[in-house]
Amino acid sequence: MISDLKKEYIKREGVRKRKRIIIVAIPLGIIILILAFVSILSRPKATCFDDKWNGNEEGIDCGGDCIPCEIKFATELEIASNQILSVETGNGISQGIFRIKNNNDNLGAKFRYEINLRGSLDENLGSFSGQSFIYPSTIKYLIESKIDLPAVDIKKAKVDIFEVEWFKTDLKPTKLFSVSDVKMEEITDASQLGYLKVSGKISNQTARDFSRVEVVVVVYSKTGQLLNVANTSIIGLQSSEIQNFQFVWLKQFPGIEQVDFSRIEIYPDALVE
Numbered sequence: 039m040i041s042d043l044k045k046e047y048i049k050r051e052g053v054r055k056r057k058r059i060i061i062v063a064i065p066l067g068i069i070i071l072i073l074a075f076v077s078i079l080s081r082p083k084a085t086c087f088d089d090k091w092n093g094n095e096e097g098i099d100c101g102g103d104c105i106p107c108e109i110k111f112a113t114e115l116e117i118a119s120n121q122i123l124s125v126e127t128g129n130g131i132s133q134g135i136f137r138i139k140n141n142n143d144n145l146g147a148k149f150r151y152e153i154n155l156r157g158s159l160d161e162n163l164g165s166f167s168g169q170s171f172i173y174p175s176t177i178k179y180l181i182e183s184k185i186d187l188p189a190v191d192i193k194k195a196k197v198d199i200f201e202v203e204w205f206k207t208d209l210k211p212t213k214l215f216s217v218s219d220v221k222m223e224e225i226t227d228a229s230q231l232g233y234l235k236v237s238g239k240i241s242n243q244t245a246r247d248f249s250r251v252e253v254v255v256v257v258y259s260k261t262g263q264l265l266n267v268a269n270t271s272i273i274g275l276q277s278s279e280i281q282n283f284q285f286v287w288l289k290q291f292p293g294i295e296q297v298d299f300s301r302i303e304i305y306p307d308a309l310v311e
Contacts, residue, residue, distance in 0.1 A: 109204045113141045115149065117197050118177065122155075123266065124189045132189035134182035135267045136197050140172045147172055148203040148309070151180060155187070156194040163187060171309045173210045179254045179305065181269050207310070215251065215306040216241045222257070222302050224294060225286070234294055237284035240272055240306045248275045248308045253283050256303040259296040272306075 085092065086104035094102035100110040118137040125133045134153060140146070148171045155163040164187070172178040180197070220238035236255050242248065251272040257265045270285045 106206075108145060108206070112145050112204055115140055115147060115172065115199050115202065117199075120195050120197060121264065122185070122189045122192045122195055123264075125184070125266065130186070130188040132185045132187055132192065133266070134166075134180075134185055134195055135264070136180040136182075136195070138170075138172060138178040138180060138197075138199070140174060140176055140178070142174050142204075144174055144206055144208060145204045146174055146207045146209070147205070149199050150201040152198045152200075153180070153182065154196045154198070155185070155192050156196065157191060158193050160194075163192060173307075174207065176210055177305075178307075179256070179267055179269070181254070181267055183268070209310055211305065211307045214242070214244055214308065214310070216243055217304045217306060220302060220304055222297070222299050224297075234287040234297065235284060236268075236302060236304075237282065238304060239280050239282055240275065240304075241280045242275045242278055245277050246310060247277055249273070251275045251306050251308045253285075254305040254307070255285050256305070258298050258301050258303075259293065260298045261296075262298075265293060265297060275308075 086095075086099045089098060091098045095104055096102055097107040097110075099105075100107035104110075116139040118139040120134070120136045123133045123135065125131050134155075136153065138151075148169070150167065150169045152165060152167040154165045157163050164185070166182050168180070170178060170180060185192070218239045218241065220236070222234070222236045225233040225235055234257075236257075240251060240253065242251075253270050253272060255268045255270070257267070259265045266287070268285050268287065270283060272281050272283055275281055
């Protein structure tokens with residue numbers, strides 16, 4: 039049998055070994071933690087606003103954990119033109135027509151906008167706001183069809199675009215829809231003298247169903263000047279379906295004698311979610 043003295047010796051020796059292990063392990067653990075901390079600090083990381091290509095970025099401050107490079111370097115939406123036209127001369131009603139251009143080849147955008155009207159002394163005459171969308175490499179018309187001011191009183195119309203949400207797509211309105219049988223005519227019925235009517239057909243070229251399709255109608259003068267822009271819509275255009283559309287202007291349509299009946303542009307559009 040092991041004597042009590044020997045048992046006590048073995049016990050104390052075990053305690054000493056454990057202490058030695060602890061004494062060695064603690065500094066070693068601290069060294070390992072320090073090395074790991076230094077490694078973490080020295081490792082290149084994706085900081086999306088430091089003007090450096092680091093971490094898992096695919097370009098400077100883009101790609102990987104940062105914003106996609108194509109979106110970061112997207113060309114801003116352009117205000118191609120803006121016009122204020124008289125639409126009811128006698129009643130002092132005007133129309134705002136604003137052309138937005140997207141110069142990006144593979145990016146569409148959803149956006150909000152605000153239109154501010156200014157007078158001759160730069161005073162605020164009113165504002166309009168809304169939201170819209172645009173596909174790659176296309177023109178979008180924003181229309182304020184009834185402004186309760188004479189066009190001559192509006193000296194400047196400023197368009198601001200904000201909250202732009204880019205999305206990748208290869209779609210364009212011309213891939214989604216086709217237009218046929220377009221006809222423009224002046225209605226000469228005695229009770230409707232002076233009315234101008236545009237009609238045609240819109241074909242859904244996709245396998246998608248659209249709850250609503252916007253249709254923009256652009257009218258030019260015989261000298262090539264933009265005379266008027268109108269918008270209407272088709273409700274419920276199913277896959278591969280063809281529907282008729284038409285738009286009739288008020289009899290106060292100004293300059294109907296200037297209309298070029300051989301030239302009219304139709305732009306159907308709908309957002310694919």
